[in-house]
Amino acid sequence: MTRSLGNLIADSLTVSLSYSERLLAGITAERFARFASPGSVVVASNHPAFVYGHLALYAPRVLRLIDHPAPSIPDYFDLAFSKDAVCQDDPDGDIYPPMDEVVAFFREGYRMVTGALRTAPDEPFDRPNPAEGPMKKLFPTIGSVLGFYCGGHMMMHLGQSSAWRRMEGLPAA
DSSP states (O other): OOOOHHHHHHHHHHHHHHHHHHHHTTOOTTTTTSOBOGGGOOBOSOOHHHHHHHHHTHHHHHHHHTTOOOOOOOHHHHHHHSTTOOOOOOTTSOSSOOHHHHHHHHHHHHHHHHHHHHHOOSHHHHSBOOOOTHHHHHOOBHHHHHHIIIIIHHHHHHHHHHHHHHHTTOOOO
């Protein structure tokens, strides 16, 4: 059975997205942007707001790389969640957007990505990765970088949410 490159990447993404939904179970809006504090010891580790917000930035990037229309990224998302941003504890809820906004942008972006990947021709995946530096060296084609964005990159950050959940006393997802 022959499957398109987009379908192969979308298969991995679908598993990641299913896991992302399970990880959200039991997280309250009040704790979404807070550092975990097991035993009243604050742990400066990426919280779900940062993880989901950061990952949400990549959906429009994936769509553009395969010549698909992409939603605009709100400026405040890019500022708060970029690869250069540092996760901060947000006890007053004034650093990060609310949970429902972050999760909605994440879900909608990857809903679009999944559909676009499944219908994309193979041609864009063979193009050179337009990035410079280490990302181009590690992932020389669009297909290879999208495999990373929709698989390893996503699961690496979702693992941070999994660890946060356990520090918060929530069960495994």
